Amino acid sequence: MDYADSRVRATSMAAEICRLRALQEFVLWFLKVCLDQVTFMSSLFELDNLSQRLTSYVQRSSRLKPESDGLLQEALVRGEFERGEIERITRLPERSARRVLSDVMGLGLLASDTPKGKVSLRFRRTP
Numbered sequence: 001m002d003y004a005d006s007r008v009r010a011t012s013m014a015a016e017i018c019r020l021r022a023l024q025e026f027v028l029w030f031l032k033v034c035l036d037q038v039t040f041m042s043s044l045f046e047l048d049n050l051s052q053r054l055t056s057y058v059q060r061s062s063r064l065k066p067e068s069d070g071l072l073q074e075a076l077v078r079g080e081f082e083r084g085e086i087e088r089i090t091r092l093p094e095r096s097a098r099r100v101l102s103d104v105m106g107l108g109l110l111a112s113d114t115p116k117g118k119v120s121l122r123f124r125r126t127p
Helices: 002-045 047-060 068-078 083-090 094-106
Strands: 110-112 119-121
Touching: 002 047, 047 068, 068 083, 068 094, 068 110, 068 119, 083 094, 094 110
Parallel strands: none
Antiparallel strands: 110 119
């Protein structure tokens, strides 16, 4: 009887080892795919140069005021900001700052999930 039990134990341990190996292989494969995607997206956005590219875009744009760059840089660095901060960021009076924000949002560079919500950087797909 002891012999029979030991074979069952050995079989279940072997099955467990196989499951662990399969899990390890899957995790390694998944992490490689994740790393590949991060590398790919980084190369598309050229994240190291994104700040300078945003500044260049504002400088070349006939539709954006120079203060727009401050809003874009703030969104890039912080991820998002409150609408109430646009005067501080642009160093413009409230009405002018709101116009600048409206212009940037009109081009789809900044957006918000709600009309009064936080503003964040967005990248539109171009056809």
